[in-house]
Amino acid sequence: MKFFIVFSFVSSLIVGAGLYASDEENLKKQIELMKQKIEQLEKEKKKPSGGGLKVKDYDNSSMGVSNTSSSSTNNSNNQQITPEQMKLLQDSMKKGKKYLEERNEYLKELENED
């Protein structure tokens, strides 16, 4: 009887300790999972929005012809002009000349109205 009582006491201790240990283990796991979740959220927060979309960094300079800074790669520099590009350039020059004439005409009209 005494043995039984001691055994049950010891076994309840073992079970109790086991439960305690598993609770503690669960708790640790939960804390670990929470930490991981927080880290993941932090990482997502730091990620630039747009997922896989291309991003150009202007490094705190304003946009305009004088501003050419960009982190994106542009391989068009230092390359020889292709026949297609030459044709585009020639077409643009023709369009540009026409545009310039129209713009000058319009500005003259504005001046005359003044």
Place this chain on the structure above:
Amino acid sequence: MKISLFVSLLLLFTSSVVADDFTGLYKVGSGQTYYMKSKDQADATVSIYTTKVEKDSLDIEYYIQSQNSFIKQELWQQFRLEKGSKGPLKLTKGYILSDNMKNPETMESKHIKGADGVQMTDFLFGSFDEINKHLKNTEEVEVPAGKVKAHRYSISNNGQTVEFWISVDTKPLTMLKLVSKGKKKHHNYSLNLETLVRNVKAKIDPKKSVALSKSTRKLLETSLK
């Protein structure tokens, strides 16, 4: 007019995603660059980025540069958007600077109203629920900036059909693509997202702005007609 429509659509979606505070939604210097193709005008790139973010107001700057043209034309415009108690955002201040101006010029309220597109068709300033009636599909869309899943909307009005794609992956606001078609020449144009932009410094300093010159006023009034 095309820019106005585009601005109006952006404003519409901006207003639809407005939270209690702008500061949590927008980051200064961030925005988008679009490539705009048009039948009746030279191609252009249109960049839109925030220049100042406050709780109830948002300053945005536009940089428009002509493409495919011998003469590069540049234009910057800055607007202040303010939250009212309800309804869409309001444009309250506007500045303009072009490559042939020494200082930015302060736009007058009638020109800001024009840029706001207030007189434009009803759908532009309808509620988000109203716009959602025009949702056609959710699909993968490829633009020069990349490939993402987006909502496709289609709206027709006065012989013009505007189809546009809004990405839900790139919150708070990203219009990925817009295609406008119609019988009139100026109805036919498209916009495609080229790239997202970061850390852009404002070109226009409102403190340095001067009153609108006669020639700028005339140009603005002509463009609004």
